[in-house]
Amino acid sequence: MMRDRFLKACRREPVDCTPIWLMRQAGRYMEAYRRLRDRHTMAQLVKTPELAVEITLQPIRAFDLDAAIIYSDILPPLEAMGLEVEFVDGEGPIIHQPLRSRADVEALRETEPRESLSFVLQAIRLTRQELDGRVPLIGFAGAPFTLATYAIEGGSNARNPTQTKMLMYREPQTWHLLMERLARFIGHYLEAQVEAGAQAVQLFDSWVGALSPLDYQSHVAPYSRYVLQTAQATGVPVIHFSTGTCGMIEQIAAAGGDVIAVDWRITLDEAWQRIGPHRAIQGNLDPAVLLGPLEELRRQALDILKRAGNRPGHIFNLGHGILPQTPVEAVAYLVEIVHRESQR
């Protein structure tokens, strides 16, 4: 491995400078991506390993990033389990027959990710070959709660998951059955990704901030914990990501993960104190800051580095994915100042 500071930081080992990668670092803000996207549907990009490899590598070629993350989506597992997912431009994914009843949940397909999601695993294998040890490769999956909200809301309303909460409150047994099946599948999926060559994995619980700490504890945490423990048992570092969870950051950390990823709604030092010193932390720049002047970007990046205080175990990242309108110059500048200003 030529550049291992990302993996070292995950394990809270000393590094030469703070590693940085960016959520959705392969995406619309890059012209190379837009050119491919113009010629292919999202589904084609995600399901054709050669295209997924190419997109995964685009930001690695363009910027001095410390990790690659496999280009994919969080919804293929729902498709593998039998739901029909359509990507609508500008609207995000739509699931045409959302889950609403116990019968719907029981009808989900039992499937082996090594078969039903072989295109992702193949993309991981090929990317590892192409990377040839330059930077480590991160695999990922959506967390059971976040996948459940997509499956139940039908996609578009996942930020305000009222139907999801209704199922949770009204039919707790159906809820638990669904979460159990999602957790089992996601656990296998992450194991398969590591087997295929992923050197770290991130669990995305993007919408879990819609819940109260009480509901998280009783209806979600056990399933996240199962998935995180399954992934950790493979031996690679596991990153636990969520947004809007500053009021229950201790419970998020307690559910597991070697690295806790936090959004920008809390300062990094306060978050790390609440997470505890025995975990690494990832974050936590507001993606919108990349749309501002470079001096503002510099000011905010330095503030985060100062709050991390060069303690081992900080991975610089955004609090959520890069926005499509982000200038590439801002990305290059951010990567450069994080490396330069954090030299030990």
Place this chain on the structure above:
Amino acid sequence: MMRDRFLKACRREPVDCTPIWLMRQAGRYMEAYRRLRDRHTMAQLVKTPELAVEITLQPIRAFDLDAAIIYSDILPPLEAMGLEVEFVDGEGPIIHQPLRSRADVEALRETEPRESLSFVLQAIRLTRQELDGRVPLIGFAGAPFTLATYAIEGGSNARNPTQTKMLMYREPQTWHLLMERLARFIGHYLEAQVEAGAQAVQLFDSWVGALSPLDYQSHVAPYSRYVLQTAQATGVPVIHFSTGTCGMIEQIAAAGGDVIAVDWRITLDEAWQRIGPHRAIQGNLDPAVLLGPLEELRRQALDILKRAGNRPGHIFNLGHGILPQTPVEAVAYLVEIVHRESQR
């Protein structure tokens, strides 16, 4: 005043039981409201004092609530300042020519709320007469940041205010000019509401949870503080409401308010501890719980009461507005158990 436990709780004085009112307690979930709404546009309901009075009183007649809140909207101040606001069914408000430049901000109308928003003040006067001291009447306004996001995003995207942040970062002087003008107008507006008879006021900073603590501190807090202090100087209790701000609850509290209103993303006891003992607290049930079985509603309401521990200064409420699909039986049940289970 026949029923003053709400005002007493705002001042952290002892009460016979915990007072309760509910954000958006006048609204679509009530048949009486829907009947009026079928015959009138939103704009007519808000701008016709007799209709606003009627809607304000509907939940007071139907439930054993401890306060009325004037039926209105947070956007009339933007209209008064010259923006054109349209309410589109199912989509929320749309502002057709959003603010984007310094010239747009400079072109905002200088206006006296006693004239431009006289319909709200008249509704307050009439409601006080109709209530005849049965329960206190709450006035309200949107906070400068939340109004700025509507004005800049054009309404629909206020939950993800990228344009707003871009203006903030790229044109800080324009931003400060806008916030200053909004703060001054909102301050006058709340003073006028108190003069007209509002016995408490709530400042809604519904979207400020999109910001980092750093940006809140430098770009928003001074303006919220100005408005809150202006309102507090009238002598009535002031409630400071926000959502998604669990990572900066101390800064929200520091900006002011006699009562800090918190959403459901943090437990009430932890929130109160962070806010400090010298403030009252309002909250913090997830509105979605009202869509579940009554025993779940009971369990979660009792959990909140237990965390408040009968300390003076807790006002029971939701963490955000009542959802339109809420059954009226659930509202009646919630009001009843809060009163019964919190008897001192």
